[in-house]
Every structure is written in C-alpha cells, then in structure tokens.
Amino acid sequence: MSETIILEARETKRSYGPLWLVLSVLMLGLPFLGRQRITLTNERITIVQGFWTKVRDDIEIFRVRDVVVKQSLYQRIIGIGDVVVKSMEGRTEEQHVLRGVADPVTVSERIRDVWNRNARPSGPATTLD
Template sequence: MSEEVLWKGSPSQVLNLGKYLVALLVAIGIGVGGIFFPPAWAALVLPIGWAIWTFVVTRSIRHELTTERIRLVEGIFNQKIDDVELYRVKDTSMERPFWYRVFGLSTLIIETSDRSQPRIEIKAVRDGDNLRETLRKQVEYWRDRKRVREVDFDETAAAEGGHHHDDGQDQGTMV
C-alpha cells in the first residue's frame, strides 16, 4: 500500500482576527495623527507590516494526514518538518470555542506517545469531525497492523509492589 494524503490543511486566518483588529486600530490612530503631523503617515508601515507578517506566518503552517503519518510543517525562512506515525496516536479531542463555531471551525488535539510531539494541536480547521474520524480509522488500522496495544500502568500500585492494572485507559504504548 503506497502512502496517500487523506487531508491537508492550514489554520484559518480567523485565528488572527484579534491581531488584525489591533493592527487596524493602530493604523487608524496613525492615520488620524497624520492629519495633524503628516510625517506620522510613514509609521503606517508598522501595523500593516505586522498584519502581513501575521498572515504569512499562519499561512506557512501546514498539517497533513496521510495513510501512515501526521506531518507538521511550519516556518517561513527556516522550516521545521515533523512526522508522527499514526500508531503512536493515543487519544484525540476536539475544542470548539464560540468564535470558531461562528465560522465552522474547530481545533483537533492529538495526544501521542511520540517524544518530539507528545501533543499536536491542529488549530482553526474546517470539518474537524470528519478529520477526527478519518484519523481514528487510520490509527486503528495501523495499531492492528503493527499489533500495538495501549496498556495502563497504575502508578500507585507500581510503587507499592509493581501490580499491573488494565482499566482500558490509554496511558502507555507497548509494541
């Protein structure tokens, strides 16, 4: 089976609405100040430049779900690329703050046993329910294929004598 891309996305710019609003208010303030002191107009480059930079930084964040891994790419000049194998995914949850729900967005939170990426947040994306379900199906496929099982170790029992307790909660990955 060759690796296929199942989903690809970037955070929505809705994530930055507060920053854009601040940049707009500062630009308006500079514009009004420029009426009385025309050299102040040159300062408009600051809020406009900051807003453009914020846009580009958010746009440079890319997430990809393939049939085998989650790939995280970020960075404008220096890129950081990180892959997390799907069998290492332990749990997922979804957050939908009010402002995101207004725009049909959500944040998918993924807990993993990967040391470099123990928690992944895929922020402000559309159709989060389908993304989460697609991820869940692929994780189950790879766990079955690699024969990976989640086992819970009761830390209090381990400290008292090393007893193992499996209550169905995902705590550690055993390969």
C-alpha cells in the same frame, strides 16, 4: 504499501480573530505566511509551521493514542477549531495541536479512521495479568 495522502489542511486565516486580521493587513500579511500546514497520510500526520524558521513535526499513526477537538464559542460560530493529537513517544505522552482547522470534527474522524485501518491492533485481545 505506499504512502497516500488522505487529507491536506491549513490553519485558516479566521483563526487569528478580527484584531489580528487588521494587524496582519497592516504588516502586509506576513503572519499568514507562517501558519500551519497539515498533511494526513495512511502512515503519518505531518505538521509544518513557520515563516522565517520552518519546523516540521511527524507523528506516526501507530503512535496516536487520542484525538480531542477543542472549540471556543468564537471558533464554533465561524466553523473552525483546534484538534489535539495525543501520541506516545517511548514512555512519554506528547500533545500536538492542529490550530485553526476548518471543520475540526471531520479532521479528527479522518485521523481516527486512518488509525483504525492501519494501526489498530488486530486479533484477539490479550491481558498482561
């Protein structure tokens, strides 16, 4: 099965707030160039961020353990929020924050749907007792 793109999103300019917006305009928009780019496929979540130094982080869907939406009052008013993806890498838990995503509840539901379709254990439940 080939990898298909399900969702592409960016950290919105609204996530910077009014003061940061004024500063970035004075700096010719440079802070906006390094904002996060998020791609959700049926196999992984890819987060790319940075302007001078690019950082790419891949989260395999089968490693996702929980998805949490965080919204401050300001973020709720303007319709954005942060999506925290908790995953397991070996025996350690990692948290990846998708910052300033428009409609964060829909993004978290999409991640959950992909996990349910592709990575959720199937068959009868077993216990290790």
